[in-house]
């Protein structure tokens with residue numbers, strides 16, 4: 001079992017705390033990003049931590065593609081050396097090279113650590129890492145093919161469907177908890193999601209209902225999700241409440257979510273607002289669901305929240321990571 005405190009110290013850039021805990025288990029690897037503790041330490045330039053880790057973790061371990069709103073934002077296949085070089089940490093680069101990191105190892109875009117350093121303007125690091133220059137057209141073509149593959153929607157994710165989830169009483173209980181939490185915490189936030197921000201509140205900020213709600217979702221709809229998507233793992237990436245109101249944020253533009261599977265649950269009465277509903281571009285239709293029901297759809301299919309023209313609409317939104325039995329989405 002990896003040491004969570006050590007991971008927190010490294011990811012929080014707290015070099016002193018990390019060095020204090022370095023004797024503990026260092027094998028933590030984030031399943032979604034492929035980052036080991038060595039990747040994090042290299043990215044932040046925590047050279048002493050890198051020195052302590054290089055003999056205990058593989059220097060050639062690679063990351064996976066990191067995707068944000070349908071674009072590949074960081075190529076997978078990156079070693080700690082790529083991350084140290086791309087962020088201009090020359091002392092860390094030296095330690096990694098000294099520990100045997102391969103200077104010419106290419107990420108999934110075909111770029112070496114030196115290529116990334118050069119692209120970020122760290123010329124001194126780039127020249128120390130020099131190898132054969134990459135072919136930019138080949139790299140662009142590879143990047144495009146991989147982005148297209150990531151955006152492809154497998155058959156089992158093409159169809160949206162509606163499931164019952166909460167009773168009306170349970171909806172009332174959730175709404176009351178959300179309203180009182182929002183009142184106690186300076187209201188709703190608009191900065192939790194960078195590109196398509198919603199007026200929202202993390203479920204984890206509502207301890208009155210969070211664990212209960214996650215459990216209900218797991219008991220009542222996860223079995224169907226596992227079956228429909230032949231999944232071996234389903235996990236919450238995010239669970240949050242969203243409010244659309246005729247007088248403030250009333251809609252959300254067409255977008256993709258960062259996860260393959262999403263759902264939203266209508267928490268208040270459809271008599272309390274006009275408009276609203278979830279538009280799914282591929283179906284060219286807007287789904288209006290009964291209170292307490294859940295619209296399950298792929299986050300890879302572009303969708304939008306239609307404008308609320310009167311009153312307010314309160315929904316619970318989940319972003320779910322899934323892995324299917326063959327290992328992909």
Ligand SMILES: O=C(O)CCC(=O)C(=O)O
Nearest residue numbers: 198264277278305315317
């Ligand atoms: O409110 C909706 O119908 C959709 C919400 C959504 O797409 C999101 O929060 O990402």
Ligand SMILES: [Fe+2]
Nearest residue numbers: 256257262303
């Ligand atoms: Fe969405």
